[in-house]
Amino acid sequence: MQTLLQTLADRRGDLLTALWQHLGISLTALVLAMVIAIPLAIWAVRRPKWAEGLLQLTSVLQTIPSLALLGLLIPLVGIGTVPAVIALVIYALLPIFQNTYLGIAEIDPSIEEAADAFAMSRMRKLFKVELPIALPQIIAGIRTALVLIIGTATLAALIGAGGLGTFIMLGIDRNDTPLLLIGAISSALLAILLSALVRWFQTAKPRQALVMFGVIVALLGGGGAYSVYANRVETVTIAGKLGSEPDILINMYKELIEAQDKHVKVTLKPNFGKTTFLYSALKNDQIDIYPEFTGSVLETLVKGQNPKRMTAKQTYQLAQKRLRQQADMRLLKPMRYNNTYALAVTAQFQREHHLKTISDLNRVEGLLKPGMTLEFIDRNDGLKGLKKAYGLDVTAKSMEPALRYEAISKGRINLVDAYATDSELRQYNLKLLKDDQHFFPTYQGAPLMKASFAGQHPQIVRALNKLAGQISETDMQEMNYEVNVQKRSAAKVARAYLVKHHLLTTGAE
Structure with a gap:
């Protein structure tokens, strides 16, 4: 328990950021699902054949594994928040559509006849009779969808959308139970809290409900507006793969770039996902730089047959050449260690x-x-x-x-x-x-960016090239040990190395 509380205290800033991201993704998906499913269900009430088909369709959509769905969406809309929200909307359609449809379709026919006897128009009967009667069942569907969304939204961390899933993925990757518990417990508490809030909306007076809804919209909108305001100046976004090592490297990049130019603002996106996710984000200008490995470039990112038993220098030169020719990317000079x-x-x-x-x-x-x-x-x-x-x-x-x-x-x-x-x-x-057949390629780490970005930011290239030929395999393993086992922050470990090896002129931490 003491370790959990200490981790919570150390990570409170990260937790608040993750909570806000999770809340924003979840509520956006819920509102969009309601806007789609509720009108569609109302339309389908008078069309039973269409209703049956739509129920089957939404049921089938919900059976698609979430990772498979995200994988299908990435080629279409890239990575980040957009595919995460689309996937969550798809999963939320069934409970909202089904409950809205059944809530209206199962109204006692005598009540419908009474409304017709008073010569109510279709719209008046809908808003004065049908929706009020069906409201408890509609709210129940919304609550079910909300809990489903919040639980599934933890997977957004796999594609760079952030949220509480970041803590869960970190906990699994680093075998860190406190981080895992923080992510899981926070997600569960958020689901309980928002479910209770939806239930309160059902019983609250219209004016109170309207005021609360307005406050929520203002908070979410204000956060978005502030984000736009804060990003008026050019920022450099650096992302890293899952794990302690990329986290350490991107913090080194940040320190070196900001030391080189005090006017540059660096934003870090740690634990952004796997190789193909980051490469896609780089191509689509969602990030500016990320640490990649020479061997990964040749085996995963570019096309062409690779000669056997290449030296580290030959591997880098071939990776750099193919990136330039096939993707107009630039791989800077690599570090010394071979993370093969x-x-x-x-x-x-x-x-x-x-x-x-x-x-x-x-x-x-x-x-x-x-x-x-x-x-x-x-x-x-x-x-x-x-x-x-x-x-x-x-x-x-x-x-x-x-x-x-x-x-x-x-x-x-x-x-x-x-x-x-x-x-x-x-x-x-x-x-x-020992790899006595020399089967495994060389994997030296180096910053990867678009060639156009490198051309526009020569000072960033100079700053990052200070790491060229630096960091031995022993150094990197020791830094990983400090983060994973000794629980030091990646930022502090990165800064300590740079100061110790005179790559930063500022004082130590």
Whole structure:
């Protein structure tokens, strides 16, 4: 409990930002779903065949897995808030449409006949008779949709839309239970609070409800207006992938850029998502810079056959050339460390079976119980290619990055994929096996940006190039350890390194 409270105190600013993002996404989606579903249900009441088809359609839409839906939307509308809101609207349609339709369709026919006897027009009967009677059921549908939206909105963090899901993803990635609990509990409390608020609207007097609605709209609108005002000056937006290492790097970028030019405002978007999400955001001008790896560029972002056994310099030069030719992007000079893929086992398993290289795994193939990330399993420079290169016949369980380390520490698996700078290698005393066939490409980190942005901001290029050739694999693993295990903030760890290595002229923290 003490650790949870301390984490909450340290992260209160981030939590307020995430709460505001989550609230904005959720309420926007709810209002849009109501605007679509309620009129559609009213229209369908007099058209039973259409109503049945619409009920089936909204039911089918709700069965689409949320990750699949987000994946389908990204090529159409990019990443960030827009696809998140669209997905949430789609999930909210069924309860609102169904409850509105049934609430009106199931009104006692004698009441409808009485309204007709008084010669009420269609609209007058709707607003004076049908909607008031159906209102409790409509409100129930809205409450159901709201709870569904708030729970599902945690996935918005996967595509750079922020929200409370950021805490949950961080908690999973860093095996940090307090962060996970903060995200989950906050999401649950928000759902309970807003559900109670919707119920209050149902019983409140019209004037009170109108005033409260106006306050909510003013708050949301005011936040949006302030955001527009605050962004009148040019800002540089830097994003990072999930994990401590990208978080450390983007904080270094921020420090170096702001030290170079005091008039530049840098906005950070940590834990923005996976490689393809950030690359899409960069192409669509949603971000300006993010840290990428030379090997990832060649394997994931550009087209072309890659020669085998390239040196680190050759890998960088080829990645830079293809980015320039195929996407008009610029990859700045890389850092020293090579955060390549690797295979790791426990120190005990290594000793028992005298393992030094990946080739040695052939001798113990029948004893292997691999647990690996889904991305590694599916990549040609991952398990697919590795099995061919080393003649291995193994099947790996797919696991979340942090969970595979926990599983190997408890003996549930005995072989994992890893990155050379993972802090968990030190934390769990894991041993890397030498890539004796030189299968894995070089993965050196470097800032990626559009060529046009680099041309317009030479001072930013100069600032970031100070990291060229800096940071060893030991340095990076130690910094990851400080963030993941010792729970220091990425910003403080980044600043301490820059000051220690004289890359910042300002004093230490």
